[in-house]
Amino acid sequence: MAVDWKEYQQEAAEFFRSLGMTADVDVALQGARTTHDVDVVVRSRHVGFEVLWLVECKHWKSPVSKLHVLGLREIVTDLGADRGILLCEAGFQSGAVEAANLTNVHASCLANLSLETKKDISAMQLRDIADRVATAKSLYWDLDKSYRIKVGLRADTFEHGYSGDLIVQYSETVLGE
Incomplete structure (x- = not known):
């Protein structure tokens, strides 16, 4: 388990690399409207198409709120990414889970991602x-x-x-x- 947020980002990047994807930490990406600093940028190729995932890592002691999910959804849209992933080992408030449902934003923690994959x-x-x-x-x-x-x-x-x-x-x- 990571001791600080930088280490948590590295653990997240390493997880996606273990799946055969490329993962870069602390990346600034230019969107349609502005530049966004992304914790982990994950890229892969699937059936000939480039896939882009944006991963935000919250190394917090309290659950993530709905506002952070909504913010990530906007960043995903502005950058034209395929998916946004919000990671927090402390969990998510019910509104955050509801805001992520039926969207291209996935709210989870590294332990659950490992089980899911x-x-x-x-x-x-x-x-x-x-x-x-x-x-x-x-x-x-x-x-x-x-x-x-x-x-x-x-x-x-x-x-x-x-x-x-x-x-x-x-x-x-x-x-x-």
């Missing part, structure tokens, strides 16, 4: 493994049969032994389940 991270890792299995299958079948036998990737006809094809099939079955 755990399922998505696991799904991404499984997709990555499935892609690797598909690549292995393609590479396996691209090899000539005699070469596969020679290097021990399969037994000769009517012999028992290692089978690269069975391993790929088994991997596909396990991932499918």
